[in-house]
Structures are given as C-alpha cells and as structure tokens.
Amino acid sequence: QKILMITAEKNEVLYRSVRNVTNIKLISATNLNTYDIVLADRLIVTAAALEKIQEVYSV
Secondary structure (H helix, E strand, O other), X not given: OOEEXXXXXXXXXXXXXXXXXXXXXXXXXXXXXXXXXXXXXXXXXXXXXHHHHHHHHOO
C-alpha cells in the first residue's frame, strides 16, 4: 500500500526517517496536489497540516 504523509511544514528529521521506507511519500501541506492524493492508498495527516490545508486551499 502506498502511504502519503502530510505535514504542515517541511520536516527534515521526519524526511530522513522515512526516505528509505518503501511506499511512503512525505509532503508538506503547501506542496500537496491531487495527483499524490489519488495515488495514495492511505493518508496520514497531522493536525497542524490539516489546519494548513484549510488555510491554503479554502475558498
């Protein structure tokens, strides 16, 4: 299963932790796009990322 992890900001420590784990992609909320969401089987979203998504993408 492909997992997309969404964080509020770029997190270098978390990136280094997951970069060698297969099927996990880490992305910040400001770089989020529909292509990555559609390809993912599972989404892991931090509470701060959810707030950032609402702030950036709400109309």
